[in-house]
Each structure stands twice: as C-alpha cells, then as structure tokens.
Amino acid sequence: MHETTLTFRSGDHTLVGTLTLPSGGRPAPAALLVPGSGPVDRDSNHKRMPLDIGRQLAHALDARGFATFRYDKRGVGASSGEWRAAGLEDNIADAAQALATLTAAPGVDPSTALVVGHSEGALIAGALAARGTPPTGIVLLSASATPGEELLLWQAAQIAPTLPAPVRAVLRLLRTDLVAKVARNHAKIKATTTDIARIDGARINARWSREFLAYDPRADLARITVPVLAVTGSKDLQVDPADLRTIRATVQGPVETEVVPDVSHILRTQDGPASLSRYRTDVRRPVDPRVLDRVTRWAAAQVARAG
Numbered sequence: 107m108h109e110t111t112l113t114f115r116s117g118d119h120t121l122v123g124t125l126t127l128p129s130g131g132r133p134a135p136a137a138l139l140v141p142g143s144g145p146v147d148r149d150s151n152h153k154r155m156p157l158d159i160g161r162q163l164a165h166a167l168d169a170r171g172f173a174t175f176r177y178d179k180r181g182v183g184a185s186s187g188e189w190r191a192a193g194l195e196d197n198i199a200d201a202a203q204a205l206a207t208l209t210a211a212p213g214v215d216p217s218t219a220l221v222v223g224h225s226e227g228a229l230i231a232g233a234l235a236a237r238g239t240p241p242t243g244i245v246l247l248s249a250s251a252t253p254g255e256e257l258l259l260w261q262a263a264q265i266a267p268t269l270p271a272p273v274r275a276v277l278r279l280l281r282t283d284l285v286a287k288v289a290r291n292h293a294k295i296k297a298t299t300t301d302i303a304r305i306d307g308a309r310i311n312a313r314w315s316r317e318f319l320a321y322d323p324r325a326d327l328a329r330i331t332v333p334v335l336a337v338t339g340s341k342d343l344q345v346d347p348a349d350l351r352t353i354r355a356t357v358q359g360p361v362e363t364e365v366v367p368d369v370s371h372i373l374r375t376q377d378g379p380a381s382l383s384r385y386r387t388d389v390r391r392p393v394d395p396r397v398l399d400r401v402t403r404w405a406a407a408q409v410a411r412a413g
Contacts, residue, residue, distance in 0.1 A: 107168045112175065114207040116200040122184035123148050123177025123204065126164045127213045130171070135218035135409045137167050138205045138241070139176040142225030142248075143314075147183040148176040150224065155385065157372055159224055159247075159393055166398040167222075170406050175208040190309065191301040194317040197226070198233045205234060205241065218242050218412050220405055223249070225344070225371065228336075229323055236329035243333040243408045245401055248371050250345040251327060251352035254318040255292055257345065262288040264343045265382055292319060327356040333411075334361045335404040337397060339369025341380035362404065369394050 108127045113120060128134050139160045141150045150159035160176040167174050180187035180200065192200075201221070209216035221241045223231030228249035235244045250257050262285045294305050295315045303312035334357050338347045350363040370376040374388040 107165070112177075112207055112211065114177075114203050116180075116203040117196070119180055119187040119200075120185065121177050121180065121200060121204065123175055124164070125208070125211055126168050126174045126176075128168050128171050128173065131213075133213060133215040134171055134173040135220070135405075136173045136175070136208050136211075136214045136216070137163075137220040137222050137405060138201070138208050139163050139174055140201050140204075140221060140223040140227030140230050141176070141179065142227050145179065145182045145189045147178045155389060157389060159373060162393045162398065163222060163401065166402050167405060170402045171409075172220075172405060173208070173211070173214045175204060175211070177204050188302075190311040191313070192311070193301075193313040194226075194229075194321060197314075198230050198237075201227075201230045201234055202238065218409050220245065220408065222401065222405075223247065224373070225249075229321070229326075232323060232326045232330060235332050235334075236326035240330070240332050242412065243335070243405075244330070245404065246334065246336040246353065247373065247397070247401070248338055248342055248345055249323075249336055249349065249353065251323050251349040251356065252346065253322040253324075254320065258292070258319070259285055259288055260346060261344055264380075295319065324352065324356055327353060328358065330357045331359040333359055333408055335401065336361065336363045337400055338363075338365055339371065339373065339376075339394075339397075340365050340367050341369060341376045342371045343380050343382060344371040364400060366394060366396050366400070369397065373397050 110125050112125045113122050146152050149161040150157040164174040178185040180192045181189035209219050219241050220243050221231040222245040224247040228246040231244040298312045301313040336350055336353045347365050354361045354363050368375050373393045374391050375394050
C-alpha cells in the first residue's frame, strides 16, 4: 500500500486528503470515502471522538485492490475554511470535487469509482449518485431516509430514555421534554439568516442546520439508478434501521440492505442496551469486522460485474 497527499479546490477553499493506492502497479478501481457530520477529518476523527472509520475503511478496501481517497472537511485538519460556515450543499459540492480528483489521479481506473459514505456522508453519497455524473455505485453506512427535521425529533425521542439517570432526573426536575426542546430549537434555527448563529448560548453551524432540517433524502434516493449497498446497525439511535426499507423501496437501481446485529451508529459492536454514552468506550474497538467485510465484498462484486 502506498499513501500520498492530494490537494483540490472547491469553491474558494483548498481541501486536503490522502490517496491510498494498492501495490501492483495496475490502474485500480477506486472508492471515495465521505465522512459524517461536524468537524471531522479524513479519518472520521473529531477532537473529542476519534472514530477512525475513514482510515479503517481505506485499509480494508486496499486489501481488496481498491484505491481510496479520504479528505479533511472544510476548516478541519489541513483543509482551509471554517466548518461552521459550510452548508450541507457545500459539503456535497466538496465531495463532488473530491470524486473528480480521485478519478483523475494517476494509478486510478476512472471507469470504476464507488462512493462510500457514513452518516451525513451517506446522504452526500446519495446526492452524488442522484445529481450530475453518478459514481459506479454507492455504499450508505448508517444512512437516513427521513427528512432532517423529522429525523432529529426521532433521535431525541430515542436518546432521552438512554440518558444517564442523573441527567433524566434533572430533566424531570426542570420539567424539560427533550423532544419539545429540540423542536423549539428548530424554530430558532429556521429563523436565522447567517451561516453561524448562537442558539442557547452555543455557536452552531446555522446554514448547515437549516439546509439539513429542510432536506428530504428520498428525493435524491428516487433518482439513483446505480447499485446501492445500505448497512445500518440494529442499535443505531441516530438513524432508524427501518429506513433501510425506504431505501430499498425508493432507489431505482439494484439495492442490497443489511441490519448488522448489535452495531451502533459509529459502526462498533455495543454490548447491552443501545446508548450514546457508550461511544467513548466503544471507539476503543475497531469498526465491526462484519461491516468492513460486507462493504469490501460488495465493492469487489461491483468491479467483477463491471468486467
């Protein structure tokens, strides 16, 4: 395996990432790896949560003979910009430029280019497949098929019962309904007009939030004609595993879906009841090998099918 740094322009920004090429010297099929939401780098790492999903996917795909490209989002790592000022549509545009950079790179076979996205990255992969020049196929990891505003309310309803007992006690004492509080914040966000705003004392990425609240993934899913693999963990509290049925019913191309037992949104095995509070210990484990095996086998099958 050989890794090198690639730089590309998107709008007024310079984004930087890692191209991984397998040994062998032949032009390799390619996969663009698109990370999830927030200030995460090319490896899907946040300062407070090193998910490492991008790096582990890259290495697993390299073992199957794939070239991969993963990149730092705007304002993260070596990339320029301010992540809070970037909207969802900006992130889609950045991924489109990253895909063009990957397919133009030496050592890459541009006729077979997959996009593998996790969480928000899965939404972006779907948008790339639905708009402009689509990739050969896409992988949707922990993907939602629910409108953004509805999804965030669903998340709040799922997460509230899993909060630590002292937190639940404080919420009861303050008579705070978490779902109602999230809904009120949505109204505040939709009333903003700036890229960055302060909501309940915190600076948030307001433009991204407005675009996400209004985004319905089903519109893009319905325009996808390339092969799709969608994988979600059974203990995902951030997207509904039942959305896989919507993906299967909406996408126009060949679709394979799978719910992986006991896997959470961050693609790790989780013991006991599903809980976000377990993420900090769960990330010490590698990405669940069942997920990596499913993705890499499907990717290899797309290359074989393409001839």
